Amino acid sequence: MAARRIVLVTLLSLLASCKLQIIVPIGGSIITASGTYTCLAGQTCEIDVVDLLFDETFTAVPDDGYRFDQWKKKQSGRGFCATVSARHSPCRLYTSFFGGWPNLFAFLATDEVFYLEPVFIRPFNDTGIIFGQNYLDGNNADCTGVTIEQQDCSHGRDATHKDDSDGHAGFSYTKLGSTGAALPASAASWSCVRDNVTGWVWEVKTDDGGNHDKDNTYRWGGKTALGAGVDTYYPDWDTLLDGSNAASFCGYSSWRLPTIKELEALANLNRYSPAIDMAFFPATPSAGFWSASPSANDSNSAWYVNFDWGNANDDDRGSYRHVRLVHSGQ
């Protein structure tokens, strides 16, 4: 032990140290149990590991809409916590046992850099497709057809989550009441639906002539539209947005328009007219729904999903289309 202390003092005097670089991608942050270190999305943080007293537990905290997947493997085995046995977060890193391993102990005296890099994944929905096709002719009732192992129906959540009680095939939905309370799938009336795969909460349209009525249409570009400073905006949907926020609709007061990819998550391509799960989203017109995404095609167009077919397309911002509000986060 005395010998180790001498070595340690020598190391400190040389100011050499092994470095731990924490690289945090978009989608979350890293915090430590001690509170000493916090590394936010998009940041790279460096920690000196100089002695046998280092002991920290790192937790990967995903942002809204993301989940922690794994610690990234880096070249030459330099990704900490990336081994199969320790891929989970939180991950504890301590050096007290390095004394018994000359190779590890030697690292403390070098300028070697190791990495701690979380991988955050944003879950997205499957297509809903559970049927196969023959080549050129024939839609089959089940997952059979030409080179079937390569067709959509053979892969993804739709192939592994066949229970329809929470939504068609791989979709998983929960009905919510007007104050946000979760309701059973058998509930006869509900105001919103939570997508359990993506975590997003969606407005359910009504047929009562009110603010949420299925027949209300809007030109593009009210509040929460994306594309800062990009040309034409019409504030038509602000009444729906402001009204929903003021009413704390389904318990939330920060509703917004979905991005084009978020909106496409609702498309159920196993059906058409409309291409959506009607058991959870009744009163859905077979028509276009605006997203918040502007189109780079030209400054007067924006993206929408046509729920007649389930396709994404762009159109002039002056067109009157439907909208479905989304909420994410707490």
Next chain:
Amino acid sequence: MKNHLQKLILACLLGAVPVHGVAQTCFTESEMPSSTPTAHFTDHGNGTVTHDTTGLMWAKCVQGASGSDCTTGSVSKHTWQQALDTAAASTLAAYADWRLPNMKELRSIVEEQCDATTINLAIFPNARSSHYWSASPYARFTGVAWFVDFYSGISFFTDHGSSKYIRLVRSQP
């Protein structure tokens, strides 16, 4: 101003095959942030890239091309049947579980910030600014499957016999 779908249908009716040069136009980051930023990808240096936010591994090059800038080899278009069979036969980077992507997977690499090649060209160099088959059949009609037009970024569907490019995907373990 015609939208992309109208232009596409018009081109099909006229029997025209649109040929697009790489003249990508994009919003600036402050106007509209990238939906598939380079930082979200890991290039494995063996013809494959992983999209960290979806966990999907993609072929870096359109099927038929290879090399670090995807300029080697000969790229050809495929019918839907040929696309399915080509995916099944691929052993790119020694993986045997390549697939033709489904419609939502294929759309996950559409770059919303751009037009006239709606894909991140730093990650997918020399990408064809055209139609790519998905593995998703179309429910309404028989003999029709979905594709993504990476020129405009729209999704649409067409006859199985139509010839289109393919980009393979695999689910990582």
